[in-house]
Amino acid sequence: MPRRRRLTLRSVSRGVLALLLVAAGAGHLTWGRRGYRIVVPGWATLLLHTDKDAIVVASGAVEVVLGVALVALPAERRRIGAAIAAFFIAVFPGNVHQWRTGRAAPGLNTDRSRFLRLFLQPPLVAWAWWATRDR
Structure with missing residues (x-):
């Protein structure tokens, strides 16, 4: 009989993180694609030799x-x-750019929401690290 894996807080957290990433990525590829161009700083297009889209x-x-x-x-x-x-960490400069320029993007239509979004990034980094470590 195969051994069952038990659900732990980390495993559930990984699943939620995976779902968040897929949903956010789908938004970038579909409905939010045009609006997210605002978040891309101009220097990123120069550095990467491509356009915002x-x-x-x-x-x-x-x-x-x-x-x-x-x-x-x-x-x-x-x-x-x-x-x-x-x-x-790599996308954080885009969040700073959006806050500094005060431009709206999907879900971030106020200065306050753009500012508070900056404080979401460190917990996301910590979540990714914690959820993927065994202990």
């Missing part, structure tokens, strides 16, 4: 891949968690 699409694709990988590749959990944490 390509950056939004690429970040959405990365979110979907990371979310799926988190569930589909349990043996690589720690590496995927590190990649998710790094991704959350």
Whole structure:
């Protein structure tokens, strides 16, 4: 008889994180694609030699891949968690840019919401790290 895996807070947390990443990525690729271009700083297009739309699409694709990988590749959990944490750190300058320019994007239509969004990033990084470690 196969051994059953028990649900733990970490495993549930990983599933929720994976779902959040896939949903956010889908938003970047579909309904929010146009609006998320505002978040991309101009210097990022120069650095990456591409346009804002390509950056939004690429970040959405990365979110979907990371979310799926988190569930589909349990043996690589720690590496995927590190990649998710790094991704959350990498997109932070876009959040700062959006706050500084005061431009609205999907779900962030006020100065207050854009400012508070900045404080969400450290817990996201910590969540990705914690949820993908065994102990």
